[in-house]
Amino acid sequence: MKLLPELAKKVIDEVRLTLNERLIIMDEEGVIIAATEQERIGTIHQGAKTVLKNKEKLYINEHNRKTLKGVKLGINLPIQFEGKIIGVLGVTGHPQKIESYADLVRKMTELMIKETYYIEQKEWQQRGIETFFHEWMNEEKMEKSIIQRGQLLGIAVGTPYICISIEAVDSNEKSVYSFMNDWFTHAFPKRQNDRLIRTLDGDFLLLRSVKKDEHEYERIKSELQRWRTNFLKLHQMGSFHAGIGDTLVSNQLKGAYTEARKACKVANQNKAIVFYNDLSLDIIFSEINRATQTEFMNRVLCPLLKETDLMTTLRAYLHHNQSIVETAKSLHIHKNTLHYRLNQISLLTDIDVKSSLGITLFYLALLFTDENSASFPLDI
Template sequence: MKFLNKALAQEIVNRTMKIINRNINVMNDKGVIIGSGDKSRIDSIHEGAVKVIENQSGFEIESLEVEKLHGVMAGINLPINFNNQVVGVIGITGSPEEIRSYGELVKMAAEMILQQAVLLDEMQWDQRLKEELISQLLHESDNLNAHYFERVKRIGIDLAIPRIAIILTVDDHSKVFKTIRDRLEKEDLYVMQPDHLVILKNVSMKDSRWNSAKVMNEMEHWAGYLEKNQGVRCKISIGNYHPTLRGISESFHDAVMTSVVGARLDPLKTIYFFEDYKIPVFLAKANKLGMGEELTDYYHQLKQFDKKGELVDTLMAFIEENGDTNAITSKLFIHRNTVRYRLDRIMELTGKDPRKVKDLLELYLSIIKNQIT
């Protein structure tokens, strides 16, 4: 593994030159200068560094020796060690007598910067791997093999923990990423996707049921915090819980479809919960499979003779108020006789009586189908 590259070498140069007011060179394991306060020396061979690598120890160059070696100036050159290997050399330009006391300090600083960089790279690699594994869980749950489960175990993901999928959508999710990440629990998982952040939230179970109220409260808190403290309006879609490993993918697709139909039916809402949109989600899935065409289009039959939308509004109020005439009249500011007349008119135009459960269901499905497509 190549621990030192030009970017990291130059970072070491820049940071160590702030410690001492001397030029610093960083050479790779071949003795090539890859970072320097003197840009003209980059990519040249430093013979002093070559000797350090060969002998695995420091090498000082006095002014009188400069002409005997290629590409060097007076100074001290010390090995950069990582994992008990010499992976490069750091050189300080100047009279050895004057800079000798700085040598170990600069060497230690260089090794610390290298260690931090490697650790950060490993952490980022682990996170990228974790996101890849989560993405496979969401999209390829039927094709997971033994190699997948080995990698999951190595990265420390416990797939036995019950989780539901949550989709958080904002215009710039990178802006709120840290805020949300800081609020996740240890067993929560997440993956950034182009249009949204997917969170696999661990849930508490009791008698085979998950605590949806707790999750809803938490999502309301998140949404409120983001709007109040960061001025960000978000949309949150919560999938349903499904047992088994494949259930994670099912929950994710629930959340996706809930997000779509929720935005169509209730565009002003912030949080969409699958349980509140089961029928619209079912219809949306049926439409994707080409099965929605079997529903008679009662909606357009009504609209053809209902330019103001009064019949559809009355029908939806009838559904939302569970047929309570007093509630309907209060909601629409009409007389009860008007309610009766409009329901009769709906039956006359569609052949379906809203006061009969089966007929009402067909009318309702037709309206919902139109709203979500």
């Protein structure tokens, strides 16, 4: 491991919170890379060079200070990482006064370096895993080399998974990422091969290894609801939606992830947690952007938008499966009045409300109008 200036500065800043002493850190060349006295950074410290050569601490006193360039009174101690000297710590002051805690400062420094190293290693490993999954999500066919790379990363590529897409959103992105990982690590009843990955789109991919019994999907939905409830307690202005793919993943992730994303997109518009297997027209609608939906809705319904009675009549007519008797009864009007209104709808829109094509056009337009409603779109 190479001791870099950024890490050295971080170490000094942290140690200074505990001990208000003058400190310097030198790299393996004896150059000062961090110091409480900024003007010393970048200079050669001959005391550090001596420590690096002899591999032992050096007391700098009034006698040897005159023969060593760039030094002050104090103690220089080797910084070790996994048995190798990677730098030198200097504590400024009279050696006899600071000796009692100089070794303590060195141990604190080494612990911080070790902790930082392992955190960085874990982050690098996580980034490697995320990169692998991003590639896996886009592969039509899994090459042997990709499978082997997954195995090296500890990913059980051949394990059957249920693919779940989660959109957890809040203005504080760091809080979202931290909460999602903490919940997955400590609160989610995960199994050995389960994975939670942050995708390039900012949502989360949850791969749930499959336990084959009839209650598996109910358990998943229940756990996602519990996850969502706790997320919204902490992020009251946020949102949490999930889509559960129907296809079990073995080597092919792309298809299952696409299913989960489509279900999640529908969930984001209608309800919190959606199974892909429950989708019908929603599959088509999820592929139509909002601008296109609005344009279609306006073309079909624009002449009726200010005609409250006609809009209510149209909804009732479709809701009651084009039954004249049931529609008139629900609206408390005579059948002749209903026929008159239907004729007015056809006249204003130039669409025959009694034809199969007309019914389809009006139905879709009303669905697009009410797509953000949690209720049945044709409720009256």
